[in-house]
Amino acid sequence: MFDFVGKRKYWFTLSAVLIVLAIGAFAYNGIVRGSIMNFGIDFTGGTMVSLRFENPVSIQEVRSVLGEHGLSQVVIQKSGENDVYIRTDELERGLRIKIIEELQQKFGNVELLEADTIGPVIGKELRAQALWALLIASIGIIGYVSFRFEFKYAVAALFALYHDAFITAGIIALLFRSIEVPFVAAILTIMGYSINDTIVIFDRIRENKKKYSGKKKKFFDVVNISINETLARSINTVLTTMIVVLAVIFFGGETLKDFALVLLIGFAIGAYSSIFLASPIVAVWESKRK
Numbered sequence: 531m532f533d534f535v536g537k538r539k540y541w542f543t544l545s546a547v548l549i550v551l552a553i554g555a556f557a558y559n560g561i562v563r564g565s566i567m568n569f570g571i572d573f574t575g576g577t578m579v580s581l582r583f584e585n586p587v588s589i590q591e592v593r594s595v596l597g598e599h600g601l602s603q604v605v606i607q608k609s610g611e612n613d614v615y616i617r618t619d620e621l622e623r624g625l626r627i628k629i630i631e632e633l634q635q636k637f638g639n640v641e642l643l644e645a646d647t648i649g650p651v652i653g654k655e656l657r658a659q660a661l662w663a664l665l666i667a668s669i670g671i672i673g674y675v676s677f678r679f680e681f682k683y684a685v686a687a688l689f690a691l692y693h694d695a696f697i698t699a700g701i702i703a704l705l706f707r708s709i710e711v712p713f714v715a716a717i718l719t720i721m722g723y724s725i726n727d728t729i730v731i732f733d734r735i736r737e738n739k740k741k742y743s744g745k746k747k748k749f750f751d752v753v754n755i756s757i758n759e760t761l762a763r764s765i766n767t768v769l770t771t772m773i774v775v776l777a778v779i780f781f782g783g784e785t786l787k788d789f790a791l792v793l794l795i796g797f798a799i800g801a802y803s804s805i806f807l808a809s810p811i812v813a814v815w816e817s818k819r820k
Contacts, residue, residue, distance in 0.1 A: 534757045534806065535750045535813045541806035545693060552700020559703055567703045570710040571605065571648065573657055577621040578646045581630070583612045584638035592616070595632055599625065605710070607785055613643070620647060660714040664695070667718060671725055679732055686811040687728050690803040691721045698796040712789040720796030727767065727804040731760050735809065753813040757805055768801035 534541075556566040571578075589606045592614055596604050605617040621629070626645065634640045668688060675684035695717050702709070734756040742752055775797065778790040 531754060531758050532761075533754055535753050535810050538806075538810040538814065541810060545697075545803075545807060548697045548700070549693070552697050552703070555700045555704040559706065563706070567699070567709050568706045570708040571617045571619070572710045573654075575648045576617060576619050577626070578644070578648065579616045579618075579621075579626065579642070580609070580644040581614045581616065581633070582641040582643055583614065583633075584640070586611050587614065587637050589614070591637070592633070595629065595636065598632075599629060605708075605785060656711060660711075663714060663718060667721060668692075671721075675725075675729070675732075678729075679736060682815045683732050683812055686808045686815065687725055687732070689811060690728060690800075690808040691724055693803050693807060694720055694724050694796060694800045697799050698792060701795050702792060707788050707791065710788070713792055716789050716792035716796065719793060720800055723771070723797055724800030724804055727764055727801060728808045730763065731757060731804060731809050732812070734760050735812070749816045750813050753809050757809055761805065764801055764805055768797055771797055 559568075560566045589608060592606055593604060596606075596616070596618060601618045604619075607615045609615050630640055630642060668691070671691065672684045672688055675687050698717065698720060702713070735753055738752045738756050738759075739749070742755075772794060775790050775794045778786055779794065782790060
């Protein structure tokens with residue numbers, strides 16, 4: 531039986547190092563790049579354009595034309611065989627007309643279906659809503675876990691969740707990938723996955739605590755037994771989930787890759803925290819209380 535709790539200092543040290551690296555990534559981006567993360571159009575504002583081409587056109591062909599004008603943040607989606615939806619930095623009317631004319635020269639007639647501009651005010655509202663979503667999810671998790679187990683389990687679970695979200699965000703900041711609204715959805719999905727895995731282990735701890743109550747087992751031993759008993763389940767779950775996410779990264783559309791990358795990193799960190807962080811925290815808390 532592997533001693534997870536006995537080697538907790540290694541896990542806590544690794545988590546501390548990862549958190550420091552995440553803070554370093556945020557600081558580097560803030561100082562060198564002017565923003566702690568590469569916030570996309572959803573958060574900073576920009577222009578959304580919907581076009582209909584006379585002939586079928588690929589996303590790469592449209593992107594090459596936009597790239598000639600130095601547009602750094604461009605999201606291109608196909609909503610039909612000939613319809614293309616573009617989100618990019620804010621475009622002045624003159625530049626927008628010029629781009630459409632260039633597209634017409636290369637690909638034939640192009641019809642402008644819609645053009646809208648998202649201001650920075652809306653971007654701030656989206657950021658506020660994202661923070662509210664995280665806060666409400668956190669309150670719900672504390673309430674549920676406290677009701678089903680004990681308050682110390684809820685604190686340990688919430689610490690592990692924020693650990694997962696913070697480190698995942700730090701890695702994305704280090705890679706400087708674009709942050710759009712789907713990033714928030716990915717973080718909430720990671721938190722849901724992580725809390726599910728953590729509760730499975732907590733449930734086994736509660737069962738084994740009753741099972742060994744008359745055998746004078748130390749709580750550290752009960753936690754170790756519980757983690758070892760659920761280890762195969764945790765590993766199998768994360769591996770099968772990550773295989774699906776990898777399939778999306780390699781075979782999915784361009785717009786899904788960043789979302790899937792966040793999930794891939796978050797699921798790996800979430801599996802780690804459920805096994806090596808949340809349960810040892812409960813064990814240490816219990817030993818300090820006694």
